[in-house]
Amino acid sequence: MASDAADSRPHADPPGRKPRVVLGVSGGIAAYKACELLRRFTESGHDVTVVPTAAALEFVGAPTWAALSGKPVSAEVWTDVHEVPHVRIGQTADLVVVAPATADLLARAAHGLADDLLTNTLLTARCPVVFAPAMHTEMWEHPATAENVATLRRRGALVIEPAEGRLTGADTGKGRFPDPAEVFEVAREVMGRAGAANLLDLAGRHVLVSAGGTREYLDPVRFLGNRSSGLQGYALARAAAARGAEVTLVAANVTLPDPAGVKVVHVETTAQLRDAVLAGTTTADAVVMAAAPADYRPSAVSDTKIKKADDGSAPSLALEQNPDILAEISRHRARPGSVVVGFAAETGDAETSVLEMATAKLARKGCDLLVVNDVSGGQVFGSTENEAVLLDATGEPQHVPRGSKSALAHAVWDRVVARFETA
Structure with missing residues (x-):
């Protein structure tokens, strides 16, 4: 099951073949939510083999899986015995995703049982393995489940933290299956790093990421804000979870779905963002401040909506400066040895380039790494792509060419991991 195990596939792969999941x-x-996950895999060009347990077929029948995957489906090792499916399916896979993974399945996988086709497949797989647990809170929190999860993680499997929310019946709590679209995104992140020397290089680390833009209210209706969408911060959180980290995401006014396996703390104002970040830094090995806090807030907030003046005059607005969160957590590390990463959205001017401004900001803030975005003309905001320069006080600037925000996220985490390794 470990991601760095030797490849024992019996035949060479033809060029241009679809990734096998x-x-x-x-x-x-x-189990019904896995249908959406399957659809996303097939529509994105993956060759998917569905391996349900006998119990799973009580919830969703084999005809559904066969129709959605385009392949016959069986839970038994005795079907098509001459093709040795209990060995071949795992041997030829590029990724195994178990979704949902029940407490029973996690226990059988952790103890190396092989009493059906799925557990046989898990034993023969030499590719990355991802488990997306779903169960009642009491089952997830039981010491037996905790030990089984720890065992699987120690062997190199990625076990996604379940979400919190409505369970079966009237129960709520931790144990809910994450959004299938977000499970797919984590799986895609894992596949994208399948050749990495250490796929789960953030395992055992707690990281905190901030995302979005804060709002500073003028009255119950109006606020000062900015154009940050939160997409880059969410990409950073998702990438860290796919690399095995425990992730806390402090999201300021972001409407994106919660990334799978990530604890999300929602805030509005810069003061709330500061409180949430400071609370998380006590246990965080790394803090990445991708959020865009408002630099200023109104000195006074009206309890009622400010009315438009009949004479056409505009009200005066007194502002005061907000706390500098990045400088505060950089200069006063709550956890010794932690890595702090800041973001700089700059436009430059006639006298000073974006890089010169960023270099001065790095020295002023005191963080370990600064991700520099040239936002001239409003580029980057709301886009699924990004381009940046990674800057630290000791090395040459690293240019990350325009590409997905996920690619930039992994470039940032590569630098963070490198600092961990040299600490």
Whole structure:
């Protein structure tokens, strides 16, 4: 199951073949959500083999899986025995995703049982393996489940933290299956790094990421804000989770779905952002401040909506400066040895280039790494792509060419991991 195990595939792969994904489905009510996950894999060009447990087929029948995957489906090792499916399926996979993974399935996988096709597949897989647990809170929090999860993680599997929310019946709590679209994104992140020397190089680390833009209210209706969408911060959180980290995401006015396996703290104002970040820095090995806090806030906030003047005059607005969160956590490290990463959205002017401004900001803030964005003309905001320069006080600037925000996120985490390794 470990991601760095030797490749034992029996035949060479033809060029241009589709990536092979095994979608394991265990017997929980969330099995129906795996249909959406399967659709996303097939529509994005993956060759998917669905391997349900017998219990899973009580929730979603084999005809559904066969129709969505375009392949026959079986839970038994005895079907098509001459093709040795209990060995071949795992051997030829590029990724195995078990979604949902019940407490029973996690226990059987952790103890190396091989009593059906899915557990046989897990034993023969030499590719990355991702488990997306779903169960009642009491089952997830039981010491037996905790030990099984720890065992699987120690062996190199990525076990995504379940979400919090409505469970079966009237129950709520931790154990909910994450948004299938977000499970797909984590799986895609894992596949994108399949050749990495250490796929889960953030395992055992707690990282905190901030995202979005804060609002400073003038009255109950109006506020001062900025154009930050939160996309880059969410990409950073998702990438860290895919690399095995425990992730806390402080999201300021972001409407994106919560990334799978990530604890999300929602805030509005810069003061609320500061409080949430400071609370998280006590246990965080790395803090990445991708959020865009408002530099100023109104000195006074009206309890009622400010009315438009009949004479056409505009009200005066007195502002005061907000706390500098990045400088504060950089200069006063709550956790010794932690890595702090800041973001700089700059436009430059006739006298000073974007890079010169960023260099001065790096020295002023005291962070370890600064991600520099040239936002002239409003570029970057709301886009799925980004381009940046990574700047630190000791090395040459690293240019990250225009590409997905996920690619930039991994470039940032590569630099953070490198600092961990040299600390």
